[in-house]
Amino acid sequence: MKKVWKGFAAAVSAAAIAATGFIGATSANAAEPASGHITLNNATSNDTFTGYAPFLINSMSSETTGEGASAQTTYTYDYVVNTAKGYTLDKVAAMLNTIPGVEAITTPTTQAAINTWLKNYVNGATDDSAKAQALAKAVYDYSSTSTNGITASFTDKKAAEVNSETYAAGYYVIGQTNNNPAAGDAQQVPTITRYISGNVEANHALTANLKNSTVSSEKKVKEDDGNLGNNADDTRLPGVAVGNNYNDGADYSIGEDVPFEFIGTLPDTYADFKTFFYQFVDTMNPQQLQLKKDSVQVYVGAGTNAGTNADAIAVEANAIDNTKFAVADTKASEAPDAAITGFTVTFDDLKTAVPTAKAGDKVIVRYKATLQPGAAIWTNGTPAGNINEMKLIFSNNPYDANSTDETPVDKVVVFTYQLDVNKVDGTNSNVKLQGAEFKLWKDENKSQAAKIENGKFVGWVTESAEGVTPVVTGSTLTTNAQGAIQIQGLDSGTYYLEETKAPAGYNKLEDLIKVTLTATMLPDKTQDWAGTVNADSNKIQIAQGDNAAQDGNSINVANNKGSNLPETGGMGTTVLYAAGAAIVLIAGIGLAVVLRRRQA
Structure with missing residues (x-):
């Protein structure tokens, strides 16, 4: 690209000298330039x-100059404004005057004045590609503004089309x-190459x-199911260690x-x-998830662990001071009272904020959001998830600070479940029992x-011991006329009902009821979440006690009528033994008294 710029600079210099009368002998060797090609x-x-x-x-x-293999030919050019495409001397002057820090071309504008300006602009700075780009940007920005009346030589063509055409000799x-890739394609988005500029003609x-x-x-999203044990393998997420990795789906309780x-x-x-502008844009339903702003942390580095086992370097080693980036609600x-729909994490200039950042590095943002009471609940026969999405906006043109692009939206999902308990008669499960408390x-x-x-x-509490204030107790749930209670917002795992x-008229259950909710998600969590929940691939199962799990999220708890017979070895037998012993003792005392009276 520098050789192209050097050729253009030399040509402009020669043209400017010719235009101002310092040279004229070259005109005898001048020739009408032939059309040329562009190769991308x-x-x-x-x-x-x-x-x-x-x-x-x-x-x-x-x-x-030179002879034979060492011979070198240098071409110089004389330029004119391309009026056929809508350029005029005044338009070109206005266009060049938009380059920051340059001396303006003043009226009256002539071809000689423009050529002199170009010569002065590139003189002694032919290796400065930033100047070449500044000129190219001025040309492109001005020419592509519809109100300036410029016609493009070609518009929105693929590289193969551009390469196949022939173009009039010129700059x-x-x-x-x-x-951007279509939805479902890879998440990679190319940055734009710097402006391509230079001479086109038969020899070049x-x-x-x-x-x-x-x-x-x-x-x-991180799956952190404590019921599976520390770093246990989660069969829903093959090859992923729980507590160590991030995936596309997870389940939690409300309030977590x-x-x-x-x-x-x-x-x-x-x-x-x-x-380099760099901004993550997150969208979440505030009724389902709410950001904990003080939890946001950013990490930048080549070895930053991005949720895979392959990276050995912990992210904490690459933490960025939170004054270097901005977290803001969207x-x-x-309106002042408008609903919050998400948040952004923004580096206005990543190069200034993190001077050590380099090509190929990863930028990791970790944060926590609290699952809200308004979360979508997965119920029996109605799978539903809380979908959260993100995109990245970034600088994509190294010579235009205002030019940005964005990656496709990427989604993850958080599930939470409902537990249904049905109180039924022990001899007829069609009879629903009201008034049971759990x-x-x-x-x-x-x-x-x-x-x-x-x-x-909404959470777990430790109940107060007897006589301790303030009194803290868990919630008591009472079965309705249909014999049912529902608990929404539970993580998968094992719970105990008491x-x-x-x-009324039934015996109370003395033992705790063990209930296990088990979730099965899509088998491959490395793919983007589609935004829907498939009941065939995702399901919830429930097990009562040590019984086999059944599809759904509902269990029946049965009660029996009548008196409870004391169990062998229980408190009932102890009472019977004591009563029997007392009877025997009393009978013995009575017998002794009777025998003594007879002897008397």
């Missing part, structure tokens, strides 16, 4: 290109556009080797803090950018009781 290499199938030619080559001359500026094709540099992003993760990459062309509208316990030791509000689980009061 390494373009992707999503790339399209638009080109503008503000200057045509009016004539060209050549000078050869061209070409801009690249990358169209404008050739550009595009850099296929991409940025990608993912969103993950759910860990999430964003993963972004930096392009191979990162060093070409002077500034709202449904500008408590739900976290474990068989009754260490913590469930707090339930409006049928929704019947604290039996229905």
Whole structure:
């Protein structure tokens, strides 16, 4: 690209000198320039290109030095404004005057004044590609503004189409556009190559080797099911260690803090950018999930662990000070009381905030969001999940700080479940029993009781010991006229029901009822979540006691009528033994008294 710029600079210098009368002898060797070609290499199938030619080559001359294999030919050009495409002297002057920090072209505008300006702009700075890009950007921005009346030499063409055409000799500026992949394609989005610019004519094709540099992003949620044990294998997530990794699906109880993760990459062309805007945009339903702002932490580095077992370096080693990035709510509208619809994590300039960041690094954002009472509940026959999505907005043009692109949306899902308990008669399950009372316990030791509000689980509490204030108790649930209670918002796992009061006329159950909810999700959690829940691939099963699990989330708890007979070895037999002993003792004393009276 520098050789192209050097050729253009030399040509402009020569043209400017010729225009101002310092040389004239070269005109005898001048020739009408022939049309040439443009060659764009390494373009992707999503790339399209638009080109503008503000200057045509009016004539060209050549000078050869050396002989044989060492002979070198230098071409110089004389340019004119390309009026056929809508350019005028005044328009070109206005266009060039938009370059920051340059001396303005003043009226009256002449071809000689423009050529002199170009000569001065590139003089002594032919290796400065930033100047070449600044000129190219000025040409492209001005030319592509519809109100300026410029016609493109070609518009939105694929590289193969551009390469197959022949173009009038002149100076061209070409801009690249990358169209995002269609939904379901890979999460990678290419960054835009710098503007392609230089001369086109028969002796000199404008050739550009595009850099296929991409940025990608993912969103993950952490499955942390304590019921499976520390780092146990979760059969729902093959090859994933619970407590160590992030996936596309997880399940939690209402009130729990759910860990999430964003993963972004930096392009191979990162060093070409002077500034780099980088922003994660998260969308979540505030009735289902709410961000804990103080939990947001960002990590940047080559060895940053992105939720896989392959990386050995812990993310904590690459933590970024939270003053280097901004966390802000997004709202449904500008109204002060508008609903919060998500949040952003923004680096206005990642290069300034994290000077050590480099091409190929990962940017990891980890945060927690609390599962809310308004979460979608997975019930028997109605699978539902709480879907959360993210996209990444990033700088995509190293010579245009305002140019950005974005990755496709990536989704994850959080599940929570409903437990249905049906109180029935022990001899006829069609008879539903009202008035039974239950408590739900976290474990068989009754260490913590469930707090339930409006049928929704909201957390665990440790009940107060007798006589201790303030009094803390778990919630008591009473079966309705249909003999039912419902508890919404539970994680998968094992729980224990205690019947604290039996229905009128029935015996109360003395033992805890063990209930196990087991969830089966999609088998491959490395894929993007589709946004729907498939009942055939995702299901909830329930087991009562040590019985085999059954599909659904409902159990029957039976009660019997009549008196309870004392159990062998229980408190009832102890009472009987004591009563029998007392009777025997009394009878013995009575017998002794009778015998003594007879002897008397």
